[in-house]
Amino acid sequence: MSAKLNALNSDSYIDVSQYRDQHFKGNRYEQEKLLKQSNTLYVGNLSFYTTEEQVHELFSKSGDVKRIVIGLDKVKKTACGFCFVEYYVRSGAENAMRFINGTRLDDRIIRTDWDAGFKEGRQYGRGKSGGQVRDEYRQDYDPARGGYGKLAQQHRPTEARNTF
């Protein structure tokens, strides 16, 4: 019965997703607990050119932002399309999940998800080439994320030679 009644007061946008950080130091139970009480969001699908200032302006609309950590390419140390946004209180993060997730920043639909909390080292991409894993394998051309995916780039040089 309570399940039906809860449907009348649904808040599904703040639910935790299926994603779990494989590099998390601790067991699954600890990770769940941290996610459920976290004030920090992971933000993905950013343009490489999106600045901390733009992120701050947008995410301040749901609450006071404590800190932003821009994700970096491990090799180049330049922005590689994701960031963490930490709020002073959880309600700021919840409202971001409800009202900023799935809207546009820098003309791109961005995605937010709960994060267990920023730790030094987590600001780096985990792809082989230094950026994010998703940019290793994608096939499409995305000028805001370095063009073709890294794997696809390796196949490209033959084409370039044929053009003048």
Place this chain on the structure above:
Amino acid sequence: FSLVYSSRSARLLPEKLTVYTTLVGLLNARNYNFGGEFVEAMIRQLKETLKNNLYNEAVYLVRFLSDLVNCHVIAAPSMVAMFENFVSVTQEEDVPQVRSDWFVYVVLSCLPWVGKELYEKKDVEMDRLLSQIEGYLKGRVKTHVPMLQVWTAEKPHPQEEYLDCLWAQIQKLKKDRWQERHILRPYIAFDSVLCEALQHNLPPFTPPGHMPDAQYPMPRVVFRMFDYTDAPEGPVMPGSHSVERFVIEENLHCIIQTHWKERKTCAAQLLSYPGKNKIPLNYHIVEVIFGELFQLPSPPHIDVMYTTLLIELCKLQPGSLPQVLAQATEMLYMRLDTMNTTCIDRLINWFSHHLSNFQFRWSWDDWSDCLAVDLDKPKPKFVKEVLEKCMRLSYHQRIVDIVPPTFSALIPAEPIFVYKYADESSSSLPGYPVSITVGNAIKNRASNEEILTILKEVPNPNQEDDDDEGESFNPLKIDVFLQTLLHLAAKSFSHSFSALGKFHEILKNLTDTDEGKLHILKVVYEAWKNHPQMIAVLVDKMVRTQVVDCAAVANWLFSQDMAHEFTRLFIWEILHSTIRKMDKHVQKIQQELEEAKDKLEKQQHKRDMDKASEDEEGQLEEQIERLQEKVESAQSEQKNLFLVIFQRFIMLLTEHLVRCETGSVDISTPWYKNCIERLQQIFLMHHVTIQQYMGTLENLLFTAELDHHILAVYQQFCALQL
């Protein structure tokens, strides 16, 4: 199960009220006892909600009960009796007007649903009831209304006080012999079954008495921006005093109230409103949403929700809703001259955020009339602020690209740092030599002591030659250090925050005095005047790390140096953010105190059992004493902050009014409108906190000697909770 489910549904889905009342009616026809138990359960719930200040919920419960009369569950005379009890609250003496307002509102707002039935059964009593209500409404104090109106102009749509509007709607309904055609009434189809049912009498319901800590709903003004002339094709919009308008708006507000956390569901529910083919639904939806967004003192939900909801609605109705929204935006722009400044703020934030989701596409040329007037007038000012916010969500060149070249005067400045000691051309400045030394020291990771030593070399323009070597305020020292530091850290917010953190000790040292605090803010402004967003985040950090205090920020914003920026949005964002930080700080310490007191209470229970816990108790008592002092000190700081702000407003406004009077000039300049509405905004946005200081405010500041223009703002504020 169905008892709980139905009553819960009544509370949570009030727009589907008549579906559930019909269900209850059918169940009651089958099982008289069920009906009786259900009604009793609702009455219990009603008592609970009233006890807990849940007045909005209570309205829906009473409305549900009244519709149960239509379903033959409740006998009409007993409903009339309940209404009579409600209206008798207007006879109570020495109660806040908002209390009797609420009871009258409940009765009136049920009449669209049940007026016909009640009049058929008890017309004499109903006439008497309405006459009583009319008498009450005539005698109400309405000082608060101007403070809550979105526009100051009466045309094209008067911003009516909500009870006045509802009364007019009920009057019209009565004239129409209670014929109401909009509400879906499923029970009509089941009339043959329902009319056989036995009805219950409502138990006599005495409204709970007034308690001093009761929080009745604040009065409001009905937001209207459309009428039948605005929806060009299709169904006609019901008139402003038609009861249909009331019911539609009520139901749309209910849908938002129910589903605001889930924007896709909310948008879908709004667009599938029953009866939508008979009304210009898109116009109603847009009007209701803007009505909430512009509601004073504050919107029912967080501002960003409305932006996202409108985007979802555009996605679901791409062929029609964006056009209505564009039409609405155009109308709002046209009426900026008389729009409340707080509402303009919200419009700026909404419009810029909305545009950023649609590649900033807008027909700016349609607004080229704003280029023909002074930049301080509302229209160009609005466009300028919108472009500034758009830039924050993108970048400077983007803004240059999206507006026609004729709009260049309204394009925001490029957000670059202004470094005073940049190059050889500034070598004649007194601080230049030390700026080089300090800059190198910072780059070479010198310690704080070393840097302080270097800074001692900065000449003090304030100092007398024979002054003792005391640490007096040296503005140039602050200037040299901070300009250099911020310049080195100018790359991003994170760099600047890191710099402030690293050199926190030095900053505290330099801002030991009030003058120091004021000057550091001045230096931050001068360095970053092209980047208001950066100024705001730096000031925020400096308050949080106690480099400056809240009063210093207030004094700085009201200072002569900032007078030329006084009407810009970022000034007020900084001020309100500062007031909120102060508020949260007080609340935090109060909570720590409460927690310590709870701990002590628990400890005292253990005391008799355990000798060792006596020491713990002593420690707790000490902690409580310290926290008590902290609370008092924080509250005192908070009170002082408001006194500073109000004093400054009074000074500025009085100066302007006197100057205009002696020069026989009209007081209503754009500056004046902005300033007086900013004063209103302080009251409205922080009314909960300010209530505590009413006594002091009245005795010290808002006295009878004050110019009546300024005093009126205070009086309107007091009238909000009368």
